Amino acid sequence: MDSTIVLILLQDGLLNGAIYALLGLALVLVFTVTRVIFIPQGEFVTYGALTLAFIINGREPGTLKLLLIAGVLVFLLELFSAIRNKTFEGFWRTIAWTLVLPVALYLVSPYIVGGTIPLWLSVLYSLAIVVPLGPMLHRLVYQRLSESSVLVLLITSVAVHFALTGLGLVFFGAEGWRTPAFLEGQVMLGDMSWSAQTIFVLLSCAVLITGLWIFFGRTLYGRALRATAVNRRGARLVGISTIMAGRLSFGLAAAIGAFSGMLIAPVTTIYYDTGFLIGLKGFVAAIVGGLGSYPLTAIGAIFVGVLEAFASFWASAYKEVIVFTLIIPVLLWRSFSSRGVEDED
Template identity: 75%
Template structure:
């Protein structure tokens, strides 16, 4: 291996690591606030990328119909809950997010989607289609059992993953897609040229991480999520709605996942099931961070990306095995240094 190959592999590793960092941070956030190991995080990667790919090619994506169906199911569940508790005050807000928004996007889609639509507008509209699925999934699958044990929530996550995987095949098909690069051209750095897309991905990842830091440190909702992550019962006693916290957390996770998929779609062919492996690598980074530390998760994600890139050169057939085997020594190390305790009652 000469220096040129080394730098090329390093570029690929840093690019992938930036995406894994975003997914790892989303997984840590979801687990800290809701105690859910969010396995379906990868599905939002595929949904975001495929939605954008369909729109770039002038086709209406299956996300339009999927969002409408999910919205109807969500509203019906909220209606049953309101009837059971005889509290109708939540219905107007539920109708706005679960019915009005999906119907508006459904009616607007034919006017927005065409092959001549600017890429930035496609990105915004694709995010508007995918992000609402996050809180809807939380309302349908997780909110009714929010106080269950971590094991039960994990089993539900597996079920949601398979359901979203099947829906991805139904609504997007088995064909692979790519999207145009956000930035064209190359930047010469020494003996190699780095693509402008790489810098765009790194810059976007940095901006998102800084935005999350400002959100949690400077806003009321961010502090509410931090309080819920520290102590769910204490947050409830202080008047913070854990349902609101969970819904907001899943909204952020869906946004991060969808945008991550759009960032890698120009360099990787995306299929309906591609997001699972990408999400698992973000999960490896989250495990390195102990599902609690955002900085360690980000550093671990860069390490995972670089390890994957160099493994693809030295042993391409075993690169996935090498990456996922990394979990074993990390878990062993953490098991020796962690005091086990029962889940909160």
């Protein structure tokens, strides 16, 4: 192995690691706020990539119908809750994001799907379709289980993963898809030639991580999420809605997952079940960070990406085994260095 091969493998490792970092950060965010190990994170990667691919190829994405169905179900749940509690204050917001938004996206789809529109507009439209599915999923499945144990939430996440994978097969089919690169060409950095797409992915991940840092540190909603992550009971006592925090965290996770899928769709073929394996590698990074540390998760993700790149060169048939075996020493180290804590009542 010469230096050229090492640099190429490092480039691939950094590209993969940046994506795993985003997914790992999303997993940590959801877990710290809601105690949900969000296994379906990978499905949002798939949904985002395939929604964009369908739009570019002139086909109506199945997620649009899924959004309409989920919106109606959430609306009915919220309506029954409002009738039972005899309060309709702010119900117009429910109508706006469960009915008006999905119907509006459906009505404008003929002008977007297959049209000669810029790629970035297709990306924004795809995000507008996929991101609301995160809060809707929280309302349909997790809100009623918010006080359950972590084990119950984990089992629920496994069930939701299988359900979303099956829906992906129904709405997208078994065929694989790719999307055009955001940027074409090569960029010379020193003696190393980088593809413009790789540079775009790395810069996009850096901008997104910086945006999340600003959001959590400088905005009211970001600080509310941080407070809920530190102490859910204390957050409720000072007037922070844990339901709002849960929906917001699921929405951010859906946005991160969908955008990550769009970033990798130009470099790898995406199938209805591709996201699960990618999400698991983000989960390995989150485990390195102890499901609580954002910096350690990012560092772990870069290490996972680089390890995977070199493993694919030396032992491509066992690269997945090598990557997932990494979780064993990390769990052993965590078990010996951490004290057990009880869940909140």
